[in-house]
Amino acid sequence: MDSKLTLLKEFYSGLPKDRAKVETARLGFEFLESLLTDGTTFEYGEMHRSTQLNKYKLANLSDQKMDKLLRAHLAKENNVCLYFDDVASSIFCINLDNNRKSNNTELIPEIKLALSLLREHLTLLGCEPLIIASGRGYHLWCRLAVCIENNRLHQFMLRLAAMTLAGLHNKGLDYNQIKTNFYPDPRIRSRVSLRLFGSDHSRNKTFSRVVLNDELLDEEASWMAFENHLRSKTITEAQFNEAVNVIAAVFNPTPS
C-alpha cells in the first residue's frame, strides 16, 4: 500500500492536494461530517441516478486528510478525483468520451480511431501518453518535468484535438460522436476534476486499467505500466517546447 501511495503521489505531484472530489457509495450526514474534520470544508455534493454513487467536493484538505483519502482510494473504498492548479501544471490530460446519450460505454469506431490518432500524434511529438480506460472512453495523461502555464497547455491540447478530429473527418467518421475534454482548461479550471489511477470505479467496480500497445492490461500489469511511465516517460521542458513548435507550424505555416 505504501509504495503504491508513494507512486500515486509522485505521478500526480503536479496537481493541488488541498481540494478533491470524493466519489463513494457512502452517504448520510454522519459520514459527511466524518469527512469534514481538520478544517476540511464542503462545497457541494452530487447524487446522480443511483444512491450508489455519491460525490462530495471538498476543499481546504490537510496533507494528512488527503493521505487518508488516497489510502481509501487505493483500498477501493472511494475514488479521489483531483482538480488542476489555477495557473500552471506539470501534468495534462485529454479525455476522449463517447458522446451518445444511450449505450455510451460502447467502444464506437470514432473513439477507437481518435485514440489511435491522438496517441500517434503525441508519441511522434515526444509526449507519449499514459492511457487509462474510463467509463465512456479514455484518459490520455502526460507528465511534464516542469510546470507549464495552463493557457499554453490548453492551446497545445486544443490543436492536437483539432488534428485528431480532422483525421476522423477525413476517414468519413462523425467527430460529433465523441467529446474531447482538456485538463487543465482555463475556462473551467475550478469545475472539473479527474479520477486518479489505482482504484475501482465506485459505481461499476471496474479498475482503472492501462492501455498499452492496444492491449487492456490487468490490475497488476497496469500498476507496472503506471510506474514505468512515471520513471521513463516524463516530458522535459525542451521536449514540450519542441512539440509546441511543431504543432504551431502545422497551424501557422511559414509562407513560402
Add this chain to the structure above:
Amino acid sequence: MKTIAIDLDDTLNNFTETLQQTAFTYDPTDGISEEKFHNYLKKMRNGDRDSSELLSNEYSSFCGKIISLCHEQAQARPDGVAFMQWLRAHQWRIVICTFSDLRSDSDRIRTWLKDHQIPYDYLFMAMNKLDFCNAWKIDILVDDHVLNVQYGSRYGIQVFYPIMSKHKTVELNGARGFTTFNELITWIQN
C-alpha cells in the same frame, strides 16, 4: 436534529420568470449565428427538450450558458429568505437541493445564496430529489416539481410546494401547497 431539503429554482428564486423575461444579449463569440441564438432561446423558453442523440451539443451548451445567467440574475423570494433565516434561528439542518448542474454553477449559486443572505448547511445536486431525501433520511422537501409533489408520499416524504398553475391537475397525495413561506413555519412545527 430536524432536517429540511429545499429546492432552489422556482422555489426560492424566480428562475422561470427570469428565463422568460430577461433580454439576453447575443454574443458572436459563442460561435452560433444570431438567428440560431434566437431560435434556441425560443426553444428553451417553450420548454422544448433537447432531441439530439448526443450528450454534448450546440443546444446543450447554449442552455448551460443561459441557465447560468438565470442563476446570476434571478430574484430571491423575500418570504423565502425570511423562512430560511427562521430555520437557521431555530436550529434546523438546511439542505439546498437542486437539479442544476453544480459542477458548472456551484460558484454562482453559492455567491447568489450569500448575496441574498440565505443560510444553509449543505448544497446538493440530486437527479431524483425523492430518492435523495429518502437515502439521507430527510422527511421534509419544499419543491415545485410536479413529480415530487405527486410522489413524495410514496417515499414517506412530506412535500410542500409553492402553488403554481402547473399544480392544478396534479394528484397531491398529501402534499401541501403554500402561498407564502410563512405558512410553512406552522406546518413544519406540527
